[in-house]
Amino acid sequence: MADFRLQMATQAGEKVARDEGFTSLPVKPLIIAERKELHVEKKPPGMKGVSGALIFMEPKPLLIYSSEHQNVGFENFSIAHELGHYCLPNHPEQIMQSGGQHFSKAGFSEGARSIELEADHFAAGLLMPDFLVRKLIEESEVGLQGIRELAGSAEVSITAAAIRLAQCARFPICVIVSEGTAVRYAFRSESFKDLGENIYLPKGARLPRSSTTARFNALASNVAAGRQATGECRLRDWFDTDRNPALDEQVIGLGSYGFTLTVLSSDKLSVDFDPDEDDEDATLEESWKPKFARGR
Ligand SMILES: [Zn+2]
Structure with a gap:
């Protein structure tokens, strides 16, 4: 799918x-869903295999979200995803064409429609x-701690x-999400891509x-129990590239899903990226372009 469609969806x-x-x-x-006059309900217990739904019906469209994980981050993402189907251009039309009911799978799954x-x-x-x-x-600690702060403030999962x-x-x-011995997907900041040539980790x-990460994943209970590990690595340990700076490798098990999150970053490399250095909005917009589609 074209990057620009995903950028448009993010925007x-x-x-x-x-606007809200x-x-x-x-x-x-x-x-927001209530302000938009959607009828919102938690997913009934018998509805398996979906994370939420949007059903066009009278007198109000029905938004169903998942609360089964008892996790506010998962609930928020589920509601926001269904809101996406309600707000994004052509989504209501596509849903109407397929019978007026849409059932969603959990967020950021690979190979999704x-x-x-777009809704993610x-x-x-x-x-x-x-x-x-x-x-x-920019004001948080570089690495896992900054991710935790964002997850806490935004009330989203650590992965999101x-x-x-x-x-x-x-x-x-x-950031790399892995399972067992393999990469599921990875996302790199723009400046991470500039650390060397060919900074890319394909799925699998x-x-x-x-x-x-590999040593951490070798023990399944590390992942299930949400344990953490910290180590050091070199860029070339992970990528077939020309440069080889030292990086911190922070690892956390994502619990019952069986996935692990790895964060590669470095305080030392980050000092070169002073957020106050340029205040040109246009340049900022350029450097902050959404890139969800990359690295899948
Ligand atoms: Zn959906």
């Missing part, structure tokens, strides 16, 4: 957050609009915060055998 989410008057985090998608990807990007933009997250990201932070950060950072790539 549409940001615009809704702005949110001036600080967290953005509350439930409040285009309207699912809308949700990320809505819950973490650039005008509310830029300052927080990690992806958005990599998209928006001006310092070099790469093997984790470097000696990496902190």
